[in-house]
Amino acid sequence: EIVMTQSPATLSVSPGERATLSCRASQSVNSNLAWYQQKPGQAPRLLIYGASTRATGIPARFSGSGSGTEFTLTISSLQSEDFAVYYCQQFNNWPPLYTFGQGTKLEIK
Amino acid sequence: EVQLVESGGGLVQPGGSLRLSCVVSGFNVSGNFLTWVRQAPGKGPEWVSVIYGGGSAYYADSVKGRFTISRDTSKNTVYLQMNSLRAEDTAVYYCARDLGSANYYYYGMSVWGQGTTVTVSS
Numbered sequence: 579e580i581v582m583t584q585s586p587a588t589l590s591v592s593p594g595e596r597a598t599l600s601c602r603a604s605q606s607v608n609s610n611l612a613w614y615q616q617k618p619g620q621a622p623r624l625l626i627y628g629a630s631t632r633a634t635g636i637p638a639r640f641s642g643s644g645s646g647t648e649f650t651l652t653i654s655s656l657q658s659e660d661f662a663v664y665y666c667q668q669f670n671n672w673p674p675l676y677t678f679g680q681g682t683k684l685e686i687k
Numbered sequence: 688e689v690q691l692v693e694s695g696g697g698l699v700q701p702g703g704s705l706r707l708s709c710v711v712s713g714f715n716v717s718g719n720f721l722t723w724v725r726q727a728p729g730k731g732p733e734w735v736s737v738i739y740g741g742g743s744a745y746y747a748d749s750v751k752g753r754f755t756i757s758r759d760t761s762k763n764t765v766y767l768q769m770n771s772l773r774a775e776d777t778a779v780y781y782c783a784r785d786l787g788s789a790n791y792y793y794y795g796m797s798v799w800g801q802g803t804t805v806t807v808s809s
Contacts, residue, residue: 608791621781627795665731669793674745676734
């Protein structure tokens, strides 16, 4: 089973600054990786798919990078609405298996 | 408008059963991947099950043999039948449209419902 490890668990950043979130897979997942944002009481929202492509309607300040086992989500200039929990998720083609990371909570510094 | 609406959650005793429903609008369940993902209080999401466009179904090890995913194309609805429920099944259950993968490029779970809460307790 592929394990997804996110770091840090909590990240404190000031509005307007850059945030960098990391996700590591225990074995290569190629570009079978997505990032989600979740706010309290809401369902997760797809931000990035294919490791680096922004989903529809996602602002350009969000970017994803990486391939294989190391991935990064960068938010270039934090807005107040960006403070939330972020999850990475991998998809294994066969047998079909989806695994989420444990999340990074992005909080206001 | 693409929308998924879950229902059927509630309080159930350990060993009991529940059937969750996910009514889909804006696309056909028959041609798409539909997943169930759950989230226990204070925890990250956990994938539960997926049904592919052709009808194949797959499960997480934690629910295999106890949960069954199915669909009714005439109602454009996906179901999750949950039997032999345990305290650790307590969670918010979401259904989501999964866009799948091609050439090791994964398109993600693009649309999610609002979730339905399942509580397993005596």
